[in-house]
Amino acid sequence: MGVFDFANPTRFMNFSARVLPWLWGLAALVLAVGLYMAFFTAPQDYQQGNTVRIMFIHVPAAWLAMFAYALIATSSIGTLVWRHPLADVSARAAAPIGAAFTFLALVTGSLWGKPMWGTWWEWDARLTSVLILFLMYLGLIALWRAFDDPGRGARIVAVLALVGAVNLPIIKFSVDWWNTLHQPASVFRFDGPTIHPTILWPLLVMALGATLLFVALHIAAMRNEVLRRRLRSMQARAARSTIAARAVA
Amino acid sequence: MTDLLAPFGEHAGFIAAAYAIAVMVIAGLIVWVRLDGAHQLRQLEDLERRGIRRQAGSADDMEDRRT
Amino acid sequence: MTAFNALMARELRLAIRLGGGAMMAVIFFLTVVTLIPFAVGPDLNLLARIGPALLWIGVLLSNLLALDRMFQADQEDGSLDLMLMAPLPMELSVVAKVIASWLTTGLPLTLSAPLFGMMLNMPPEALGAVVLTLLAGTPGLTCVGAIGAALTVALRRGGLLMAILVMPLMIPILIFGISATGAAITGPTPFMTPFLVLLGLSLGAFVLAPVAAAAAIRFGLE
Numbered sequence: 001m002g003v004f005d006f007a008n009p010t011r012f013m014n015f016s017a018r019v020l021p022w023l024w025g026l027a028a029l030v031l032a033v034g035l036y037m038a039f040f041t042a043p044q045d046y047q048q049g050n051t052v053r054i055m056f057i058h059v060p061a062a063w064l065a066m067f068a069y070a071l072i073a074t075s076s077i078g079t080l081v082w083r084h085p086l087a088d089v090s091a092r093a094a095a096p097i098g099a100a101f102t103f104l105a106l107v108t109g110s111l112w113g114k115p116m117w118g119t120w121w122e123w124d125a126r127l128t129s130v131l132i133l134f135l136m137y138l139g140l141i142a143l144w145r146a147f148d149d150p151g152r153g154a155r156i157v158a159v160l161a162l163v164g165a166v167n168l169p170i171i172k173f174s175v176d177w178w179n180t181l182h183q184p185a186s187v188f189r190f191d192g193p194t195i196h197p198t199i200l201w202p203l204l205v206m207a208l209g210a211t212l213l214f215v216a217l218h219i220a221a222m223r224n225e226v227l228r229r230r231l232r233s234m235q236a237r238a239a240r241s242t243i244a245a246r247a248v249a
Numbered sequence: 250m251t252d253l254l255a256p257f258g259e260h261a262g263f264i265a266a267a268y269a270i271a272v273m274v275i276a277g278l279i280v281w282v283r284l285d286g287a288h289q290l291r292q293l294e295d296l297e298r299r300g301i302r303r304q305a306g307s308a309d310d311m312e313d314r315r316t
Numbered sequence: 317m318t319a320f321n322a323l324m325a326r327e328l329r330l331a332i333r334l335g336g337g338a339m340m341a342v343i344f345f346l347t348v349v350t351l352i353p354f355a356v357g358p359d360l361n362l363l364a365r366i367g368p369a370l371l372w373i374g375v376l377l378s379n380l381l382a383l384d385r386m387f388q389a390d391q392e393d394g395s396l397d398l399m400l401m402a403p404l405p406m407e408l409s410v411v412a413k414v415i416a417s418w419l420t421t422g423l424p425l426t427l428s429a430p431l432f433g434m435m436l437n438m439p440p441e442a443l444g445a446v447v448l449t450l451l452a453g454t455p456g457l458t459c460v461g462a463i464g465a466a467l468t469v470a471l472r473r474g475g476l477l478m479a480i481l482v483m484p485l486m487i488p489i490l491i492f493g494i495s496a497t498g499a500a501i502t503g504p505t506p507f508m509t510p511f512l513v514l515l516g517l518s519l520g521a522f523v524l525a526p527v528a529a530a531a532a533i534r535f536g537l538e
Contacts, residue, residue: 051260054267061271080531097278104274111267115260132484139481146471155535160467160481163528167485170517174488177513181495181505213275220282227289231296238301 007085009226016219023216030209037202054112056202060210061105062126065133068098068214072140073165076158086222088154089229091161092144093221097214099137105130125179129172136164150229319404320412327416330389337385338420341378342428348374349432360437367438368446368497374432375425375450376457376486380479382421383461386413387469387533396469397537406530414455414462414525422454445500445507449514453493456518459525460485466529470536489517 038056072094078087109127110120121127143160147153331337352370353363363370390396399409429450430443438446464482468474495510 057271108267174491224285
């Protein structure tokens with residue numbers, strides 16, 4: 001399987017070193033095209049006026065927030081079931097990036113909500129679920145950092161990630177239920193009956209560009225994590241040899 | 250400044266804020282990834298200078314420097 | 317006496333003896349219920365309206381307190397390692413601990429809820445509904461709590477982190493618990509729908525938690 005070709009960290013480092021500059025470039029290009037379309041080809045929405053342009057950030061950010069968690073969950077399975085050496089590196093690298101995009105989704109959702117609903121925060125199903133997702137990301141990061149030895153923490157965090165993955169659809173279901181009980185006065189749905197193509201295309205391009213950006217960030221962060229672990233083991237060896245030298249002297 | 254944003258109507262501030270925050274978050278991520286990488290490489294080079302190798306006498310530490 | 321029963325008997329004895337884990341949870345529950353009117357004001361109508369929510373949150377928080385002692389004490393004195401090595405599968409050990417923990421915290425909290433509910437001026441139907449939903453929900457709370465406790469068992473100061481990790485897991489139980497209570501008091505939704513979901517959540521947690529917790533303990537202690 002292709003994934004296992006990169007099980008060797010050195011091969012991963014070589015491959016990623018070659019691929020990364022292209023990824024950055026492609027991401028920048030696609031995002032540039034997307035931004036142009038977002039501002040110059042997409043018309044004003046008949047309901048929301050220009051604030052629909054916030055959607056071109058908000059929706060890709062929310063999509064990436066979920067994609068990142070799916071990536072972490074998949075990596076966690078790789079850690080627990082197949083003991084793939086880079087699986088927990090992937091999970092650890094993805095968490096802060098996922099958290100950042102979740103934060104961005106919340107903030108842009110809030111900035112979109114104020115002119116639309118008249119309030120900075122709305123306890124609707126989407127925002128509430130994303131808020132809980134944000135808390136779950138923070139929990140993952142906090143648990144990672146609580147362990148000195150990344151190796152030991154890896155499998156425990158993998159368990160948390162998978163429990164969280166099971167919890168996410170339950171949360172979505174629960175919050176939807178809760179929301180139908182407490183239906184707000186004005187319910188806004190941006191993805192009404194249809195999305196007009198002039199809005200859909202910029203959205204898709206921005207989503208693609210954001211995804212490329214995420215992948216580039218993820219691979220770069222994975223490289224850093226591999227380096228960090230090498231550094232750790234080298235420092236440990238250095239400390240051991242220093243102690244051994246001192247013991248002899 | 251406001252006449253620059255005039256074509257965007259009365260909610261220009263919100264749109265500008267949303268894009269500004271997005272730029273800051275993404276820039277922050279890129280900066281973090283770059284700085285972290287540079288930091289690790291610097292420390293690895295430092296160890297190498299002191300003669301610590303990954304495996305005994307391994308020469309593939311040089312590969313780490315490729316970005 | 318089977319190993320399972322022996323373990324459960326041990327847990328029960330420890331909980332009843334050790335500074336009264338059961339009583340402490342109930343007293344903390346009382347503290348929370350006492351604090352709220354100072355913050356919200358003594359308006360009895362308001363308190364009656366938000367009563368179910370206050371009771372549920374009080375139970376949730378009291379549960380969080382009790383979770384700390386589920387695995388930590390055993391980890392510190394080495395009993396947890398013994399349990400891992402024992403012929404009884406760790407998953408079943410967790411089940412025994414969860415049942416014992418519920419009997420000594422979740423159940424007393426549920427039974428004391430009507431008393432505190434009266435302090436909040438809740439009508440009898442509301443009290444009945446709260447007790448029923450707590451009865452169905454507290455096992456689930458103990459189970460998801462066990463997952464959090466197991467994840468942080470290898471850490472020394474894991475208490476606060478554990479609470480943060482457990483909170484998203486408790487939210488669905490809270491939502492459906494309150495929803496069922498509300499349905500029983502006012503309607504129009506039938507009581508059974510959210511109540512059955514609540515039971516399902518607790519049952520699901522009862523199945524998932526021992527597996528996840530045992531795995532986390534194994535990874536943490538090796």
